[in-house]
Amino acid sequence: VLVSVICSPPQNYPLYIRSVPTENELKFHYTVHTSLDVVDEKISAMGKALVDQRELYLGLLYPTEDYKVYGYVTNSKVKFVMVVDSSNTALRDNEIRSMFRKLHNSYTDIMCNPFYNPGDCIHSRAFDNMVNSMMMQVC
Amino acid sequence: SRELFVLTYGALVAQLCKDYEKDEDVNTCLDRMGYGIGVRLIDDFLARSAAKKCRSYSETADMIAQVAFKMYLGVTPRVSCSSAAGNEFSLILDKNPLVDFVEELPAERASLCYCNLLCGVIRGALEMVHLAAEVTFLQDRLKGDAVTEIGITFLRKAEDRKHKRN
Numbered sequence: 001v002l003v004s005v006i007c008s009p010p011q012n013y014p015l016y017i018r019s020v021p022t023e024n025e026l027k028f029h030y031t032v033h034t035s036l037d038v039v040d041e042k043i044s045a046m047g048k049a050l051v052d053q054r055e056l057y058l059g060l061l062y063p064t065e066d067y068k069v070y071g072y073v074t075n076s077k078v079k080f081v082m083v084v085d086s087s088n089t090a091l092r093d094n095e096i097r098s099m100f101r102k103l104h105n106s107y108t109d110i111m112c113n114p115f116y117n118p119g120d121c122i123h124s125r126a127f128d129n130m131v132n133s134m135m136m137q138v139c
Numbered sequence: 140s141r142e143l144f145v146l147t148y149g150a151l152v153a154q155l156c157k158d159y160e161k162d163e164d165v166n167t168c169l170d171r172m173g174y175g176i177g178v179r180l181i182d183d184f185l186a187r188s189a190a191k192k193c194r195s196y197s198e199t200a201d202m203i204a205q206v207a208f209k210m211y212l213g214v215t216p217r218v219s220c221s222s223a224a225g226n227e228f229s230l231i232l233d234k235n236p237l238v239d240f241v242e243e244l245p246a247e248r249a250s251l252c253y254c255n256l257l258c259g260v261i262r263g264a265l266e267m268v269h270l271a272a273e274v275t276f277l278q279d280r281l282k283g284d285a286v287t288e289i290g291i292t293f294l295r296k297a298e299d300r301k302h303k304r305n
Contacts, residue, residue, distance in 0.1 A: 112142075112240035114149025115156075115248075126242050 173259020181264040
């Protein structure tokens with residue numbers, strides 16, 4: 001099971017949410033929403049320290065009994081959240097990092113589309129394909 | 140600075156879409172803007188490329204594709220002649236840098252010619268060297284076709300310079 005969500009400031013509503021398999025999406029909405037608080041906490045904690053890496057990979061946000069939640073935030077305060085099944089122990093940290101980086105790259109491509117207004121929900125076919133292929137690789 | 144140019148063009152088209160409701164109005168506006176650019180760009184092109192006078196329409200089309208497109212957009216379209224009379228040509232673009240970031244046209248803008256500015260530029264430039272032409276998009280990758288094809292139809296014979304002096 002894998003879910004990825006992109007949330008944008010300032011209201012933090014999700015621009016994009018995709019889960020594999022697709023049932024129980026509501027539960028994931030809830031998990032992601034609670035993890036946003038953890039994200040904000042980590043951002044404010046990191047604020048004073050010097051960050052050498054421009055993208056802030058937040059790592060494991062918190063493990064519940066079923067799921068592990070990973071977060072990633074960009075300098076423009078766009079938050080990416082991924083929820084992974086705890087039973088999926090094969091996923092290593094740098095795999096998650098590279099998945100976030102791919103998400104970020106695709107997100108910047110979407111932003112460059114002149115017909116996309118920041119804050120709109122993301123309806124791009126290329127983005128869907130990228131996310132699907134990424135999730136299929138994992139599951 | 141290529142990204143800045145592409146993003147600027149995209150912002151221009153997006154703003155025109157907000158200003159005009161109908162796709163045809165946006166297309167016309169882009170064409171007119173392109174025309175204004177073309178009549179000015181031709182002098183810069185001729186000065187920088189030191190091109191010799193073209194003796195035929197096919198030489199002109201080749202010059203546009205191989206020199207002008209390469210100089211300003213960095214791509215070289217293929218030229219093909221599509222009429223027996225020798226006055227209709229097609230420029231076939233496999234890669235169009237202006238649409239790098241645009242994945243597809245929004246649903247409500249299905250008949251928008253995103254790169255119509257290019258048609259206007261070619262038309263304006265040709266007019267300043269006394270060649271009247273009609274330039275339109277025959278195929279557009281953004282609309283689902285395989286390639287982007289610009290059709291140039293030369294309308295009347297180039298004016299004879301001796302004739303003008305009389």
